[in-house]
Amino acid sequence: MGFVPYTTLSSLRTLKCCRLMSMYPPHFAEPILKKDSEIINKKDVSHVPIKAAPNDLSDSIFYGVLKNKLLKYITKKGNGSLAKQLLTDTLETIKRTQIERLNLINAEKENVIIDTERILVNAIENSRPLLQLSEIKRGGVKYQVPIPLTEKKSYFLAMKWLLDAAREKDRKVHLPDKLAWEILDAAHGQGRVIKKKDDLHRQCESNRAYAHYRWS
Template sequence: MSRKNLSFNKKILPDYKFNSKIISKFINLLMLKGKKTLARYIVYKSLDIFFNKINNFDILNFEKNVIEKVKPIIEVKSRKIGGSKYSIPVEISINRANTLAIRWIINSARKRLENKFMFIKLSNEYIDILNNKGFSLKKRDEIHKIAESNKAFTHYKL
């Protein structure tokens, strides 16, 4: 019998403005120190700026174009076999891919030095992702390159 604790997937309620679970996940991952109203303000303001800069764009296109571009397909996990560690490429579930994409977008927006306000940084990151320039896209490509280079170790199962 496994010693690991069983994990339960918590159901995320959709946000009240766009009725989207991905935006709700975005708000939850952006939140620091339990300040959810501030995180909501930042996400909604960044989306408003983004939708105003790019015409004919709505929330469904945002989820398809921006988040789908950043989603990774493969992740690298390390495993110790025979005294040496191997990096094994593993396919990712949809929930994990969404979480990683959102986390990378938020972290790359936080690292931007161009402006003081987070909502402007986030909206600029969305625009860079549409133009295939963002730091989060570089992160995804980097992980895919690592997985490609360790393709030989796929026969080791996790």
């Protein structure tokens, strides 16, 4: 057996590690998950093999990015089917409530939203915080410094607050009913989640004098 250079062994190990990262060979093309956000190449690529899309992604009208994230936050102990059923019951409760409200109101029916996905998006957008307080120590004193949140963190906190507010209510009430009312309250700019966001923004506003400690 001849001598194998160390560089060759290193490159083989790197190639092997990269190969084990995916079950598909390197010449497989990435799948197009959302047709409205992907630029499709006009060249003929029908002969190129394509990787399979993840199970939780779809281009159907029933798929939503925020709904998928909320579904993952509801899931506990890997029980995804139960979480999906709970979210389905929640959206059904919201739909029934809005239809009942639409039938009871004689005027201004255009203000009642029936689309549950639109209500969910409005609730999450209204619950998103823009700032948070971070404890920073300067000169032996700890200051509560307001720091802007990233988009990903703000969406996470909004959905977490909605779920926490629903779970803190009476345990005798089913979770879809509690979560549906929290989402409806947040969509109309009221409720405990909106109050929690406003209180956080008020605290950040009162501590804005310490904002320069973020860079010092």
